[in-house]
Amino acid sequence: MTDAELKKLTLASAARLVAKKEISPVELTQAVLDRIGRLNEKMRTFITVTGDKALERAKAAEREIAGGRRPPLQGVPISLKDLYDTKGIKTTAGSKIFEARVPNEDASVVKKLNDAGVVLVGKANMHEFAFGVTTMNPHYGTARNAWNPECISGGSSGGSASAIALSLGFGSLGSDTGGSIRIPASVCGIAGLKPTYGRSSLRGVVPLSWSLDHPGPMAQTVEDVALLLGVIAGHDPQDPYSRKMPVPRYTEALTGNIKGVRVGIPRTYFFDHVAPEVDSAVRVALKTLERLGARMVEVDMPTAALQRAIWTHIASPEAYAFHEHYLEKQGDLYGSDVRGRIESGRLLLSVDYVRAQRARSIMKDECKAAFKSADVIVTPTLPIPPPRIDRLLQPWGSEPETAQASLTRFTRPFNLTGVPTISIPCGFTAENLPIGIQIAGKAFDESMVLRVAHAYEQDAKWFERRPAM
Amino acid sequence: MLAFMAFQSEPDSETLKKLAEVAGWTIPEARMQEIAALYKPIFDDTRVLRKLNLGDSVPATVFEAE
Secondary structure (H helix, E strand, C coil): CCHHHHHHCCHHHHHHHHHCCCCCHHHHHHHHHHHHHHHHHHHCCEEEECHHHHHHHHHHHHHHHHCCCCCCCCCCEEEEECCECECCECCCCCCCCCCCCCCCCCCHHHHHHHHCCCEEEEEECCCHHHCCCCCEECCCEECEECCEEEEECCCCCHHHHHHHHCCCCCEEEEEECCCCCHHHHHHHCCEEEECCCCCECCCCECCCCCCCCEEEEEECCHHHHHHHHHHHECCCCCCCCCCCCCCCCHHHHCCCCCCCCEEEEECCCCCCCCCHHHHHHHHHHHHHHHHCCCEEEEECCHHHHHHHHHHHHHHHHHHHHHHHHHHHHHHHHCCHHHHHHHHCCCCCCHHHHHHHHHHHHHHHHHHHHHHHHCCEEEEECCCCCCCEHHHCCCECCCCCCEHHHHCCCCCHHHHHHCCCEEEEEEEECCCCCEEEEEEEECCCCHHHHHHHHHHHHHHHCHHHCCCCC | CHHHHHHHHCCCHHHHHHHHHHCCCCCCHHHHHHHHHHHHHHHHHHHHHHHCCCCCCCCCCCCCCC
16 A cells, blocks of 8 residues: 555544455554654654554454454554553553553553454653653654644644645544643644543543543544544543533534534633634635534633633643642653642642632533533634644743643633534635634534534535645 | 731742741751742732632632531
């Protein structure tokens, strides 16, 4: 299989071709592994490549297909962010501390993916302990952006997004505490969904902040994401945060019809201080949704403007609580940026943590009220195009905000409210860098989010543009 | 508490050192300035949070008995 043939495949099309025996899982897996072999040193997409195990699994899949066993993702190569526990495979969480950690058991969602027949080709690079948005990892290298290696791949699930953009596997699981699925999805030009808090299990996922962590799928298209979500969604009695909610067949929502769907546009905050190319691409996307039959309505989420204060006073103390023991014993093994962020949780007052959780309730109520008049809320995913690595800490516009600090501005409110939110491409800059649009829905209504995202995607066709590499 | 409040308006390395001692945290000299600088923007946010009218809102994480 040539690179050109590989790059044309999506998770859904690969799964269909494997099921129809038009592609062998072994041939497909070998082609992906060969490509990883050629690109990983430069792009630093993977921390661990599971070549032998992947081929073994692909051969088993081939035998199972011959025997008539065809689970939905049988024989399809995927990756996992390296904070999902994998039995017998190193799981570092992007850290030196867990450099030699080999779990005895798979994370609950990994078990589900294995039951669905996937072939794991590797554990993707990530920002150390998921606490950062760049995936400039001091221990495993900087995961580069497939559209321009001088730009970040985003984070913290940067390796997962980079892997998909480079066709080094057809899907991945990321995790999102402040935007860590949607930010890399946006800068790498792919689809990334943060499902509702409690929709899929966190058991066996190295935590960053228990009340803000969301595991979720990343892939090239909305259909791919819907397929992966269909596999990983559902109650897990071993995860106390997991909710008992029915799991619909998400692919059935992908009708292409969004006539009469109410699209909420926030009146304030989400369109303030946005780079002109991003603003223009998102506004054109909104016109497209309108042309497809959606109705625009204005909504208000005023407390979103306080996202940084609220988020920091929840995430940092929760992260510190998890890391306290490791910091005391092996603090020097942390990268300096992540160590600083985690330690900042140490001297915050407990009353301010509670205050932040109360403010979060207000934000949640505002979000709920907004969804009385809207079926989805649409915003830019990021205020800026993918930043260059060497300009991350520079102000990007007329205000003092650095490029790096701007990246979580529109994503964190939806971690605080816990509602499902996807990022999909909505255009490209003059320098051929992807721009993302964010679509949020009511709690546990991932179907509506996917329906709107899919209708837009199939009309705009940005997913067809692939990196030259 | 007063020390914390003072610290949160002017988090220099000396006040940080005193507070860290009270909290049982030994911060190496070399990192003191770095950590003090890190706390400044966080405490700017703390002040924003403290000014917020929270009305009768309850914390978002509420214990659920089973």
